[in-house]
Amino acid sequence: MNNQLQKKLEKLASQDVGQVAFSEPLSQHNSWKIGGAADLFIEPDNFKQIATVLRFVSVNQIPLVVIGQGTNLLFDDAGVRGVVLKIGEKMADIQISANTIVAGGGAWVPQLTRMAMQAGLSGLEHCIGIPGTVGGLVMMNGGSQRKGIGENVVTVTVVNNAGITQQLSQSECDFSYRHSALQGSGCIVTRVELNCPAGDVKKIRRDMLADLRNRRHKFPRKQPNCGSVFLSTTAMHTTVGPPGKVIEDAGLKGLRVGNAEISQQHANFIVNLGGASSKDILILIKHVRQKVRKHIGFELDCEVRYVQPDGILVPAHIQADKL
Ligand SMILES: Cc1cc2nc3c(=O)[nH]c(=O)nc-3n(C[C@H](O)[C@H](O)[C@H](O)COP(=O)(O)OP(=O)(O)OC[C@H]3O[C@@H](n4cnc5c(N)ncnc54)[C@H](O)[C@@H]3O)c2cc1C
Structure with missing residues (x-):
């Protein structure tokens, strides 16, 4: 410095x-x-x-x-x-009243989903296994089973880059698959209001447990990772399958660069075997993209964001392609 x-x-x-x-x-x-x-x-x-x-x-x-x-x-x-x-535990308050949940940007998603279940509110079951914060989830419009948190959003309270607090409606956030208008806006998500329909507690619980079982079975748990590295697209999914299958079909499961490896368990995960560098991960990403483009004919873009030392965030494949 x-x-x-x-x-x-x-x-x-x-x-x-x-x-x-x-x-x-x-x-x-x-x-x-x-x-x-x-x-x-x-x-x-x-x-x-x-x-x-x-x-x-x-x-x-x-x-x-x-x-x-x-x-x-x-x-x-x-x-x-x-x-x-x-934005973490210090801004993680969660309040539930009737069908409305108001959560701080730092609230932990698994806790939010568990509290929704206990209150008999449905719609967040698909988020139970996502280990991030509510702010990160809304920013990425995260979710699973082809759903996104944006479907339940009523308002998002942000502090904008001039330091002014604003409340944005669901439509202003312009949610689409793993995208929101908040990305790149410089806004900080401090509070989120969600609307969740009433449901049967036992069914919500069953669905959550099934999702967690499925994840435990499919995803690597012990080695550090950042979840799915590559995004799925409808065209790719309907023709050749999701990214994990595509990467596996390209023969890349288990490929290792330095101390980073395409997970032996699920090929859309890259795991840190211990001491992996950011470059190890980026080289793997570049290699996967090149191989899949050449042999399967699809472009794999990254969900995960690379943080440049100057503070700019880009989808990780953009940095990988520069190597
Ligand atoms: C094991 C595992 C499983 C996963 N499964 C899923 C899944 O099923 N579905 C899915 O969508 N994702 C999944 N993820 C990815 C990730 O958990 C989600 O994208 C999550 O919502 C990110 O939250 P975070 O708090 O970690 O955000 P970060 O990773 O810290 O940040 C992500 C982005 O959000 C921004 N951001 C974070 N907080 C705020 C804030 N308060 N205000 C403004 N911007 C903010 C950051 O600048 C960055 O651009 C998984 C990850 C792991 C490790």
Whole structure:
């Protein structure tokens, strides 16, 4: 970090912004367990602190990366030259009243889905096995079984890059498959209001347990990973199948680069065997794309985002293609 940046970050850290740490190892804040240090890591407690950070980085032109549980992110081994802001346990309140659930951006998705089930509310069963935060889920319009959380969203409260709180409606979020208008907007998701129809608690529970059993059976559990690396497309799915099958058919299951491996259990997962670098993962991604393009004729794009050291996020295949 250069002197000028260091001085600015020290000034920011001295303000009321929440918990701060300098040179925080990012490998402790993502499910792949990869990444160098963030110059300044901040975990805010409230909207006001978020607004303070956003205004400061905007005026001082400091790179900012917002994260939840880091379950869809690949950090570079060089880390981040700027601020990483985590919306986590400190902003994780969940309130349920009739059919409405209001959750903080940092609420943990499995807990949210369990609370919905206990209250007899349905519609979130497909999210039970997603280990991220509500903010990350809404940003990515995450879900499973071809569903997305956007279907249940009523409003999303954000702090925009000018530090102003805004409430966006479902249509303003423009949700589509693993996409929302929030991506790239610089907005931070602080609260989400969901509408969930009443359902039978026993059935909701059964469906959730079935989903968890299925995941336990199919997905690698013990080795660090970030879930599905590649996105599915309707054209590919109907012609040759989902990405996992396509990658397996291309003979790539078990392929290893450095300490990263295409999972032996599910080919759309890349696992960290211990000490994998961001480059190991990117080389594997590039190789998979080239092979699948050549032998099967489909383009595999990444769901997972690569975080550049200058704080810019891109789908990981874009960085992989540059190698
Ligand atoms: C084992 C495993 C299984 C998974 N299964 C699924 C699945 O079935 N379906 C699925 O969709 N995903 C799945 N994922 C991926 C991931 O869990 C989801 O995308 C999740 O919603 C990301 O949440 P997060 O808090 O970890 O976000 P992060 O990975 O921290 O961030 C993801 C994106 O959201 C942004 N972001 C995070 N929080 C906020 C916020 N509060 N405000 C603004 N932007 C924010 C980040 O900048 C980044 O662009 C899986 C991952 C793992 C490891």
